[in-house]
Amino acid sequence: MNENTSRNRIPLITLFLTTLISTTGDVMAAIAIPWFVLETTGSTVQTGIAAFFSVSPIVIGMAFGGTWVDRLGYKRVSVFADLASGVTILLIPILHMTVGIAFWQLLLLVFLGNLMDAPGRSARQSMLPELAEQAGMSIERATGLSESLNRATAMIGAPIAGVLIALIGATGVLIVDALTFGLSSLGVLLFIPTALFINNQSDADNSYWQDLRDGYGFVRKDTLILSLMVTLMVTNMIDYAWSAVTHPVYMLDVFGEEQGIVYLGILVGIFGASSLFSGLLFSWRGDRIPNHPLFLAIIFCVIPFRFIVFAAFAPFWALVIAYIISGLMAGPINPILSTIAYNRIPDHMRGRVFGIISAGVLVAMPLGGLIGGFFAQWLSMEATLILYTATYLIATCSLFFNRHLRTNTIPTPETT
Numbered sequence: 001m002n003e004n005t006s007r008n009r010i011p012l013i014t015l016f017l018t019t020l021i022s023t024t025g026d027v028m029a030a031i032a033i034p035w036f037v038l039e040t041t042g043s044t045v046q047t048g049i050a051a052f053f054s055v056s057p058i059v060i061g062m063a064f065g066g067t068w069v070d071r072l073g074y075k076r077v078s079v080f081a082d083l084a085s086g087v088t089i090l091l092i093p094i095l096h097m098t099v100g101i102a103f104w105q106l107l108l109l110v111f112l113g114n115l116m117d118a119p120g121r122s123a124r125q126s127m128l129p130e131l132a133e134q135a136g137m138s139i140e141r142a143t144g145l146s147e148s149l150n151r152a153t154a155m156i157g158a159p160i161a162g163v164l165i166a167l168i169g170a171t172g173v174l175i176v177d178a179l180t181f182g183l184s185s186l187g188v189l190l191f192i193p194t195a196l197f198i199n200n201q202s203d204a205d206n207s208y209w210q211d212l213r214d215g216y217g218f219v220r221k222d223t224l225i226l227s228l229m230v231t232l233m234v235t236n237m238i239d240y241a242w243s244a245v246t247h248p249v250y251m252l253d254v255f256g257e258e259q260g261i262v263y264l265g266i267l268v269g270i271f272g273a274s275s276l277f278s279g280l281l282f283s284w285r286g287d288r289i290p291n292h293p294l295f296l297a298i299i300f301c302v303i304p305f306r307f308i309v310f311a312a313f314a315p316f317w318a319l320v321i322a323y324i325i326s327g328l329m330a331g332p333i334n335p336i337l338s339t340i341a342y343n344r345i346p347d348h349m350r351g352r353v354f355g356i357i358s359a360g361v362l363v364a365m366p367l368g369g370l371i372g373g374f375f376a377q378w379l380s381m382e383a384t385l386i387l388y389t390a391t392y393l394i395a396t397c398s399l400f401f402n403r404h405l406r407t408n409t410i411p412t413p414e415t416t
Helices: 010-041 044-072 074-097 103-135 139-191 194-200 208-221 223-255 257-288 293-302 305-311 316-330 333-344 347-362 365-378 381-401 403-407
Strands: none
Touching (some): 010 044, 044 103, 044 208, 044 347, 074 103, 074 139, 074 194, 074 347, 103 139, 103 194, 103 333, 103 347, 139 333, 208 223, 223 257, 223 381
16 A cells, blocks of 8 residues: 555545434434324324334344445445435335325334444444555544544434424424435445455355354454453443433432423533543544553443432532543543454454444343333332442443453454
């Protein structure tokens, strides 16, 4: 690779921008689809069912779609996934405004859209190392920027969706969402070279199921990646129980309906801004900091500190401080995890292994929502928060006793 080629940053910038556009569309759809169901059916039960059909295909698509990413190629899957997701989302407002759409048809389109979007996420994630190398950027900086953009998307996507729903309605937002998928696929098609990933495709002589087994076999044998994935599965479950149920209930009970919702929004915004700041800081200086996995374990063990502050029923200013600290600690987590994974996963297995990891860390989140609901019904707030803290600490502090995580010297499993 010559000097001019190695400093070509257009493909990497394109990946960042297309991911930002596509992910913003995902966030907007996550707001618009439940609102559309409520507007058209008035049923909270059907809204919950639609939410289930929005989340479950992501786990399925990650678990089984990553193998197609490796077999067909990163760029091809990224373009196809965006186009397919865009078409399925676009069909919802088109059917609604023409012949009408039945609830089962809505569920089918939502399911298919998210099912096909999941491999597209794995494909874009898999392209990062080659594009970072071509741009002359370290993998730490590239992952830091990528994860920071994802956090920024979560911050801006929901407010944009809220404003647009008020202006053009939920169906209009779904049309905008479909357009974001189209722009994303066009950017990848035009500005990211296919030649960079020719050598990364899996062996065409293997069957799909053999490739899938190889991917799961790699994760099972790599103690470092497996231990991190299991820990994240547990912490994501607790985080979802907290954010989806316990946190809103706490704010409502302690601060009242009017003040509680305002304080809730402030805290969520503070956490997002703090994590975005520290993620950007990591992208700037992350390659100069020893990327020791023990640092990751320390970060994980600091974050549940916020549960203790809430359990003490501290004043609002103390909750703000707790969320600033937690946000600052959370920002570098995903970039560090991604860097570890990029350095360990063989190039030709990147799509399926990232898909398996993503499915693994997300699979327990629906259970977290159920746990939060039952705890709110059966336990006091103090008991719930103490259980959250204990579970979080057991899961994360176990990393201290993982010798492979302490040294990061476990050899990468042999692959076929």
